[in-house]
Amino acid sequence: MFSYEMKVTDSVKYVGVNDHEIDLFEGQFEVPLGMAYNSYVIMDEQIAVMDSVDQNFGEQWLKNIAETIGDKQPAYLVVHHMEMDHSANIKLFMEKYPAAKIVSSKMAFTMMKNFFGTDFADRQVVAGEGTKLELGAHTLNFVTAANVHWPEVIMSYESSEKVLFSADAFGKFGANDVEDPEGWACEARRYYFGIVGKFGANAQAVLAKLSDISVEKICALHGPTIVGNVEEYLNYYKIWTNYDVESEGVMIAYTSVYGNTKQAVEKLAEILKAKGCKKVVVSDLAREDTYECIENAFRYGKLVLATTTYNTGVFPKMREFIDHLLERNYQKRTIAFMENGSWAPAAAKNMATMFDAAKDITIAQNKVSIKIAMKDDNIAQMEKLADELLA
Numbered sequence: 001m002f003s004y005e006m007k008v009t010d011s012v013k014y015v016g017v018n019d020h021e022i023d024l025f026e027g028q029f030e031v032p033l034g035m036a037y038n039s040y041v042i043m044d045e046q047i048a049v050m051d052s053v054d055q056n057f058g059e060q061w062l063k064n065i066a067e068t069i070g071d072k073q074p075a076y077l078v079v080h081h082m083e084m085d086h087s088a089n090i091k092l093f094m095e096k097y098p099a100a101k102i103v104s105s106k107m108a109f110t111m112m113k114n115f116f117g118t119d120f121a122d123r124q125v126v127a128g129e130g131t132k133l134e135l136g137a138h139t140l141n142f143v144t145a146a147n148v149h150w151p152e153v154i155m156s157y158e159s160s161e162k163v164l165f166s167a168d169a170f171g172k173f174g175a176n177d178v179e180d181p182e183g184w185a186c187e188a189r190r191y192y193f194g195i196v197g198k199f200g201a202n203a204q205a206v207l208a209k210l211s212d213i214s215v216e217k218i219c220a221l222h223g224p225t226i227v228g229n230v231e232e233y234l235n236y237y238k239i240w241t242n243y244d245v246e247s248e249g250v251m252i253a254y255t256s257v258y259g260n261t262k263q264a265v266e267k268l269a270e271i272l273k274a275k276g277c278k279k280v281v282v283s284d285l286a287r288e289d290t291y292e293c294i295e296n297a298f299r300y301g302k303l304v305l306a307t308t309t310y311n312t313g314v315f316p317k318m319r320e321f322i323d324h325l326l327e328r329n330y331q332k333r334t335i336a337f338m339e340n341g342s343w344a345p346a347a348a349k350n351m352a353t354m355f356d357a358a359k360d361i362t363i364a365q366n367k368v369s370i371k372i373a374m375k376d377d378n379i380a381q382m383e384k385l386a387d388e389l390l391a
Helices: 055-069 090-096 105-117 185-210 229-243 260-274 290-297 316-327 346-354 376-390
Strands: 010-015 017-019 035-037 040-041 047-050 072-076 101-104 124-126 132-134 139-144 154-158 162-164 217-219 224-226 246-252 282-286 300-310 332-339 360-364 368-370
Touching: 017 055, 040 055, 055 090, 072 090, 072 332, 090 105, 101 105, 101 132, 105 124, 105 185, 124 332, 139 185, 139 224, 162 185, 185 290, 217 229, 224 229, 246 260, 260 282, 260 300, 260 332, 260 368, 260 376, 282 290, 290 300, 290 316, 300 316, 300 346, 300 376, 332 346
Parallel strands: 047 072, 072 101, 101 124, 162 217, 246 282, 246 300, 300 332, 332 360, 332 368
Antiparallel strands: 010 040, 017 035, 040 047, 132 139, 139 154, 154 162, 217 224
8 A cells, every 4th residue: 555645644754756757767777657745744842844855856856845735844954865866856856944953864965065065064973883863753763774785874763653754766767657568566676676776785684674663664765655555565685685586477579680589588488387487488589678677587486598609608688687677686596498509509608608607596497598599409408407497
């Protein structure tokens, strides 16, 4: 269940914005449903504003704050994360509210000086592990979250209403005023593995810190407020951050120059399904969203990589895809190879070498090696490979 209202609780109000003009988030992620930049206000004896928004929405954000607090003045701006889509309007806020102080990590203030030319030295409140900020009826308890996914990140837990302000963790792609037909998990998974996936160990450490805390709502910096059955969403993160298999199935990721490798992939998918494989996902790496392919590679336990030999190595789109996986600590999976080559197929060997340094990777004993076009002996190889993958 999600909340998209100007009220998270009676005291915690949403003042974020939705971006429907953006085409690529962070210059690389396709976001057809737009993007949300979340900010919140905690109304109390001392008012705290939680994070800023993207630079293109500074005036709208300040208007949202003013409409929420009226003639009152905020005491604090809490900055959990200094990435520019959450910090761009800090200076604008401090100019409008000259009595307010900034609460953030020590490293974040260094970043502010690099960004704005000032670290607001006379208005700093440095937050670290175990720091508390009393607002009146509400208390913010700070947790450091270094390298999830930037080194300065902190989270805060409001203990009276059991609200976790989780920075980028538990975020997802998509604006909050658009219903996502796929629900939360799909775009949250693509977001996590695209952006945070390399830092699973760091995210695990933060989850451990939160394990004894009762959380009823999660307010991330992107995506809807998570309300109700929070354990379900925490469990997704336990799986993702630990690189565990989320769903049983086989993903086949391929590139094909003249269509022969594609035909072979389609045949392998047919064989897998006939042998009872519950889920087979086939992805053309040259034509499909790269980060959706990455998401699926982490979702399923078995991965087949099918490509042509190119300049005695691996076709560029496949090489790029493998690099993405390795950059994100791809592990705990079984990988199989299909290769094609006009005279000397060599892609399988080269792909296997790329995974030499990866942890907990099992390479399938069977492979499929095609010379130009699929033949009966290749189908026999596929049968053996399918049996191995489904054993």
